[in-house]
Amino acid sequence: MLRLFQEHRVRDVEDLSGVWKFAPQGNPEWVQTVVPGVWETMPDYRRYRGEADYVRELEIRKPGNYLLRFGGVSHTADVFLDEAHIGHHYNAFTGFDCVLEQLKAGRHTLRVHVDNRYSEDSCLHVPNDYETYGGISRPVELHCLSEVQIERMSIQTFRTDEVWKAEVTVFVRAFEEIRDAVLLVHAGPCTEQIRFSLGRNEEKALPLTLTSREFAPWAPEHPVLYTARAEIRLGERIVDDLQDRFGFRKVAVQGEAILLNGQRIQIRGFNRHEDYGDFGCSIPVQAMMQDLSMMKTMGANAVRTCHYPNDMRFLDLCDELGMMVWEENHARAVPASVFHSPRFMEQCRQCNEEMVHQHGNHPSILIWGLLNECESETEAGRAIYAEQIAQLRALDPTRPVSFASCRCYTDICLDLVDIVSFNIYPQWYQMESVKTYMDRLLCWMEENGAAGKPILITEVGAGAIAGFHDPFGKAMWSEERQADILEEQLTVLQHEQRLSGTFIWQFADVPVDESWAHRRPKQQNNKGVVDRYRRPKAAFETVRKIYGETLHEGNSRAGTL
Numbered sequence: 001m002l003r004l005f006q007e008h009r010v011r012d013v014e015d016l017s018g019v020w021k022f023a024p025q026g027n028p029e030w031v032q033t034v035v036p037g038v039w040e041t042m043p044d045y046r047r048y049r050g051e052a053d054y055v056r057e058l059e060i061r062k063p064g065n066y067l068l069r070f071g072g073v074s075h076t077a078d079v080f081l082d083e084a085h086i087g088h089h090y091n092a093f094t095g096f097d098c099v100l101e102q103l104k105a106g107r108h109t110l111r112v113h114v115d116n117r118y119s120e121d122s123c124l125h126v127p128n129d130y131e132t133y134g135g136i137s138r139p140v141e142l143h144c145l146s147e148v149q150i151e152r153m154s155i156q157t158f159r160t161d162e163v164w165k166a167e168v169t170v171f172v173r174a175f176e177e178i179r180d181a182v183l184l185v186h187a188g189p190c191t192e193q194i195r196f197s198l199g200r201n202e203e204k205a206l207p208l209t210l211t212s213r214e215f216a217p218w219a220p221e222h223p224v225l226y227t228a229r230a231e232i233r234l235g236e237r238i239v240d241d242l243q244d245r246f247g248f249r250k251v252a253v254q255g256e257a258i259l260l261n262g263q264r265i266q267i268r269g270f271n272r273h274e275d276y277g278d279f280g281c282s283i284p285v286q287a288m289m290q291d292l293s294m295m296k297t298m299g300a301n302a303v304r305t306c307h308y309p310n311d312m313r314f315l316d317l318c319d320e321l322g323m324m325v326w327e328e329n330h331a332r333a334v335p336a337s338v339f340h341s342p343r344f345m346e347q348c349r350q351c352n353e354e355m356v357h358q359h360g361n362h363p364s365i366l367i368w369g370l371l372n373e374c375e376s377e378t379e380a381g382r383a384i385y386a387e388q389i390a391q392l393r394a395l396d397p398t399r400p401v402s403f404a405s406c407r408c409y410t411d412i413c414l415d416l417v418d419i420v421s422f423n424i425y426p427q428w429y430q431m432e433s434v435k436t437y438m439d440r441l442l443c444w445m446e447e448n449g450a451a452g453k454p455i456l457i458t459e460v461g462a463g464a465i466a467g468f469h470d471p472f473g474k475a476m477w478s479e480e481r482q483a484d485i486l487e488e489q490l491t492v493l494q495h496e497q498r499l500s501g502t503f504i505w506q507f508a509d510v511p512v513d514e515s516w517a518h519r520r521p522k523q524q525n526n527k528g529v530v531d532r533y534r535r536p537k538a539a540f541e542t543v544r545k546i547y548g549e550t551l552h553e554g555n556s557r558a559g560t561l
């Protein structure tokens with residue numbers, strides 16, 4: 001299933017996880033594989049980049065309206081039912097639906113044509129410092145619909161006069177004309193309802209407000225979650241329903257501080273790619289949980305979903321564990337020719353919209369990030385940043401927006417964002433001492449748009465080849481050298497009063513595209529504090545010591561403003 005809780009009690013949902021048939025393009029031999037998954041898990045297709053088909057039968061017991069919901073296909077999907085084209089989607093990291101009206105009862109053949117090639121059409125999936133896999137990488141569901149459908153529900157929470165309020169908007173659409181329907185929304189002690197009618201194929205956004213003194217806030221130390229339940233009644237019948245979990249919390253930027261429910265937060269974070277050992281980007285939920293529990297063991301309280309929106313089950317875990325999240329759109333330092341193409345803008349816009357619509361209710365997401373290390377030092381680049389920042393703010397005015405810059409001393413976009421963020425690698429790519437480097441950069445930032453705003457270090461780290469030890473010489477790529485560098489970096493950054501926190505680059509090693517191999521031993525980005533299979537390197541204990549100390553000191557900067 002796509003989520004870690006039940007989204008529907010009335011709507012019939014079938015989980016299509018399981019064994020599907022698989023064949024790469026032009027290969028008449030079908031083999032069996034499992035969905036969700038990536039084809040790189042099959043020994044014969046470990047290095048396959050191309051097109052492939054996934055096929056399975058659907059048994060439809062009663063005729064009617066249906067919907068296929070895909071959590072993510074890497075990276076381009078064309079969906080066919082009985083060979084009729086019913087959907088197309090680009091981008092591995094956001095979900096999409098295919099609506100099937102008036103489907104006949106009986107057996108149908110579902111075919112998903114998947115393509116993970118790099119091409120001019122693909123501006124977000126480019127050869128990169130991480131891998132783009134191939135396959136139906138996130139779960140798939142078949143939903144049985146009635147005459148009216150709840151498409152989605154948006155929940156934004158506010159606090160006024162000591163009382164929490166949830167503004168809920170339910171997006172509905174009718175397949176046929178419906179009159180005098182009732183939408184009922186329930187959460188905690190509140191129930192609200194609204195009457196509505198819809199013409200055939202009409203869509204509407206229905207707003208409701210839930211207010212109560214009883215609602216308790218969501219915070220990392222006590223991540224209280226509520227379930228909002230929406231249902232549509234036509235006479236005596238409940239014809240559709242949707243449940244989502246949410247939390248009451250307010251994120252705000254006040255001067256140089258990031259506030260959560262009025263308390264200043266101090267981030268001790270990790271960057272984490274969706275990549276695990278031999279599973280690629282299709283990670284079982286147990287492994288997601290293991291990642292979070294390892295991060296928590298080291299004293300971390302936040303994770304950055306570099307460099308794309310994450311699996312909703314991971315975000316569900318973050319909601320439940322009180323892990324704060326910086327979720328990021330899908331764009332990592334693309335080449336200039338791609339960055340300035342209209343296709344790039346179009347694909348980013350779509351990703352931004354899908355990210356906010358699909359993930360906006362997760363209380364753990366505190367910050368929207370965009371365009372990691374793109375061209376923020378030119379006027380043309382600034383226009384692209386400005387447009388996408390405006391789009392994100394229009395989609396969700398309740399969360400601060402930021403981007404991770406590497407344009408030290410040249411960035412001209414810092415005034416555009418709510419939080420200024422930099423990726424820095426002193427002692428790894430730059431040879432200055434961390435303190436000297438940071439002091440100089442902070443001075444420059446203050447004079448170039450960061451004054452009066454919070455500042456985050458969104459990446460800092462060093463590489464080590466797992467298992468390579470050199471305790472005395474501390475050679476480059478040894479675990480000891482990485483641990484030493486991280487110790488210096490974190491010690492300086494944790495005590496720098498001007499910062500609102502740090503995200504270590506990175507939690508785990510990841511394989512990278514071949515074009516990066518000359519800079520990346522073993523064709524991996526080796527800056528993980530654990531390896532691809534989550535075996536800790538020496539730096540694990542270093543981070544645990546430093547993040548842990550800050551945690552136990554109570555962190556003088558965290559607190560009420």
Ligand code: ADA
Pocket residue numbers: 129332372373406423459505525527
């Ligand atoms: C960048 C980038 C990361 C990674 C990192 C590194 O800052 O954002 O994706 O490539 O550098 O390891 O050099």
